[in-house]
Amino acid sequence: MANRNKAPKLDPNDPDRPKIPPELKDMSKPIRRNTSVASTSEAIEAIKKCRGLYYLAAASLNMGYSDFLDMINEDPYLESLAKDERGKTLDIAEAKLMEAVGKGEQWAINLILKTLGRDRGFVERQEISNTTQVKLQIVEEIIDCSTKTINLSVTSYSPSNLPEAFIDGAPQKDS
Numbered sequence: 129m130a131n132r133n134k135a136p137k138l139d140p141n142d143p144d145r146p147k148i149p150p151e152l153k154d155m156s157k158p159i160r161r162n163t164s165v166a167s168t169s170e171a172i173e174a175i176k177k178c179r180g181l182y183y184l185a186a187a188s189l190n191m192g193y194s195d196f197l198d199m200i201n202e203d204p205y206l207e208s209l210a211k212d213e214r215g216k217t218l219d220i221a222e223a224k225l226m227e228a229v230g231k232g233e234q235w236a237i238n239l240i241l242k243t244l245g246r247d248r249g250f251v252e253r254q255e256i257s258n259t260t261q262v263k264l265q266i267v268e269e270i271i272d273c274s275t276k277t278i279n280l281s282v283t284s285y286s287p288s289n290l291p292e293a294f295i296d297g298a299p300q301k302d303s
Contacts, residue, residue, distance in 0.1 A: 166191060171199060171206055180213030 166174070166189040178184040186196035200206045228236035241250035 166196075166199065168203060168206065171196075171203075172209060175200075175206065175210050175213050178213075179217040180210050180215075181217070182210070 170189060171185075174185040174188045178188060182196060182200075183193050186193045189196065191199075200210050225236055225239065229240055242252060
């Protein structure tokens with residue numbers, strides 16, 4: 129089964145929520161718009177004609193996208209055919225991209241390097257730096273259970289006496 133995106137749940141108390149007309153509140157079946165019943169052979173033809181693009185295939189059958197997707201998911205042959213047609217469409221797009229790379233198109237070269245060249249280090253990354261100073265406090269607690277006495281020892285560290293590894297990779301200079 130293909131994974132489908134579901135509509136977000138609406139808060140029933142939201143004043144901006146669309147109101148359901150009273151004549152539709154008691155209906156037991158969901159409302160479907162722009163729906164026609166298509167045969168399997170019509171669906172096969174639409175999938176091939178539209179190269180596996182679901183919205184276009186659904187529109188050519190005068191069906192809603194979700195109804196068309198339900199039809200595909202219920203029939204293993206249609207599901208396999210749609211997957212194959214989408215794969216062919218992707219192959220065509222990849223071939224055109226390779227043509228653009230062959231012509232020296234910079235946008236195509238960049239796209240190939242960012243996707244296929246990731247394992248060679250061609251990756252765009254955001255670098256985030258944190259310059260916040262941290263005060264570290266270590267609390268040592270010794271409990272003597274026989275006398276129920278608690279001895280505490282507190283050591284406070286500030287950036288000037290922290291070990292070098294804790295200070296953004298570089299030693300701090302005293303001013």
